[in-house]
Amino acid sequence: MSEQSEHNSGRDLPRDQLEPIVQQPMELDFLLGQELAVCFQDLDGVHEFKTCYGDVYKAVNALRDYARLLIIACEQWKLSGFHRALYEYHSEKLCEIAGKLQRGIGYDYDQAVARCQRKKKQKQKESDIGEDALVLAFRQTTDFAVKKEENTDVFDSPWETDDEKSESTD
Numbered sequence: 001m002s003e004q005s006e007h008n009s010g011r012d013l014p015r016d017q018l019e020p021i022v023q024q025p026m027e028l029d030f031l032l033g034q035e036l037a038v039c040f041q042d043l044d045g046v047h048e049f050k051t052c053y054g055d056v057y058k059a060v061n062a063l064r065d066y067a068r069l070l071i072i073a074c075e076q077w078k079l080s081g082f083h084r085a086l087y088e089y090h091s092e093k094l095c096e097i098a099g100k101l102q103r104g105i106g107y108d109y110d111q112a113v114a115r116c117q118r119k120k121k122q123k124q125k126e127s128d129i130g131e132d133a134l135v136l137a138f139r140q141t142t143d144f145a146v147k148k149e150e151n152t153d154v155f156d157s158p159w160e161t162d163d164e165k166s167e168s169t170d
Contacts, residue, residue, distance in 0.1 A: 012076060036105075056105050063098035064109045067091040 035050040070091040074084050102109055 053105055056101050057107055060098045060102045060105075060107060060109055063094045063101075067094040067098070070094075 035052050036056065037048055037050055039046060039048045041047070067090075070087040073079070074087050079087060098109065
């Protein structure tokens with residue numbers, strides 16, 4: 001297998017660069033219910049469909065991430081000529097489309113990425129809340145079992161002993 005075809009296999013693409021880079025919590029409940037009307041005209045006439053802010057937001061992120069993926073592929077696969085020009089052209093067009101959409105909803109992808117990278121640089125807490133909950137639950141069950149054994153008195157048994165049975169039948 002030649003070096004060029006090895007690069008085109010796609011196995012060399014770095015996962016950390018290609019995973020989603022924008023992860024941010026947003027309060028969209030009040031916006032998700034509001035639909036936006038999107039209109040366009042082609043040879044068949046005017047077309048309109050309704051969508052919501054969250055859908056357009058996800059479309060912008062997907063378009064920009066895919067445009068970035070095309071550029072990374074050009075560099076890593078060492079594309080040249082027609083293939084490189086085609087990937088770069090598609091990347092530019094995807095960014096233009098994403099730009100129109102994000103301006104329409106008042107969203108800034110680059111600003112969101114910068115905010116995400118700042119949060120990523122902040123030191124993460126070294127605590128595992130899930131583990132703490134499991135440890136506490138285990139301790140609670142073992143403490144309960146120990147207390148139950150301590151409080152159980154042999155003489156308080158609800159069952160009759162053999163001696164008591166023989167006395168009551170006499």
